[in-house]
């Protein structure tokens with residue numbers, strides 16, 4: 032395996048999916064490269080209510096964005112005029128009507144017209160399936176300057192408290208994590224060392240549980256000198272709750288194996304290699320784990336699968352590229368109990 036950040040990120044996701052152990056009976060879902068417009072986390076772990084997760088599956092694999100969630104979460108059990116059923120969204124009602132039609136098209140709610148008014152009714156309650164969000168920042172090579180560069184981001188995460196826990200994951204080395212590095216990082220952030228070769232991890236510093244149910248602070252501007260004031264704004268708990276659920280919905284839909292969507296599994300050199308730690312993309316031409324940035328159509332070694340691989344003579348339907356995508360999709364679905372095949 033190469034030592035790229037991408038390879039490390041996949042190793043962290045594999046480990047988290049296999050070994051993350053919540054303190055309760057929670058089911059675990061892992062996703063990568065998620066967050067808000069302002070902040071993207073490398074890896075996120077969702078701790079989910081097991082029954083709620085099964086109920087969530089009844090709404091299908093696709094995610095619901097926050098406008099749709101507004102409709103789903105308030106859809107009544109009995110036919111009701113939509114404006115009586117849903118709280119004022121804080122934006123024009125015509126957008127709510129669009130979301131109602133979108134939700135109905137996905138069979139997530141039912142609609143009917145009475146006296147020229149749209150009435151809605153839920154098909155089933157939208158479940159309370161998300162318990163906790165764990166955000167992990169991956170820094171395989173945690174040097175003193177990398178740790179210092181991370182500090183402003185981590186302080187923003189802690190002040191906003193959108194995730195329940197914030198961690199830094201770094202690669203295991205022969206050295207222990209220097210106490211000076213720990214001293215540089217905010218005490219509320221956890222530190223984890225991950226060994227990609229053995230697929231194991233060790234907690235070096237326990238994080239603090241953040242106050243996700245209280246208003247947060249968004250740090251807008253943080254001057255370097257000590258004399259200027261930082262600029263910040265408050266975010267309320269409703270906003271945080273809504274954002275958390277929207278993040279969880281997208282994570283539910285995408286997981287962390289979506290790299291096959293942007294890489295080139297249709298290249299004849301693209302393979303999946305498996306060892307006891309998990310399954311990784313492998314480039315036979317370069318004999319390495321290619322990064323998502325290099326494994327593209329512009330890659331000088333890219334060669335499309337020969338057409339005969341996709342023909343009836345090939346034992347896998349659609350050729351190996353399609354088969355790889357199907358395999359990754361099946362593995363993603365396995366983590367989401369209750370989804371129909």
Ligand code: SF4
Nearest residue numbers: 298301314326330332
């Ligand atoms: S040759 Fe290039 S495009 Fe093909 S698998 Fe390797 S990195 Fe990806």
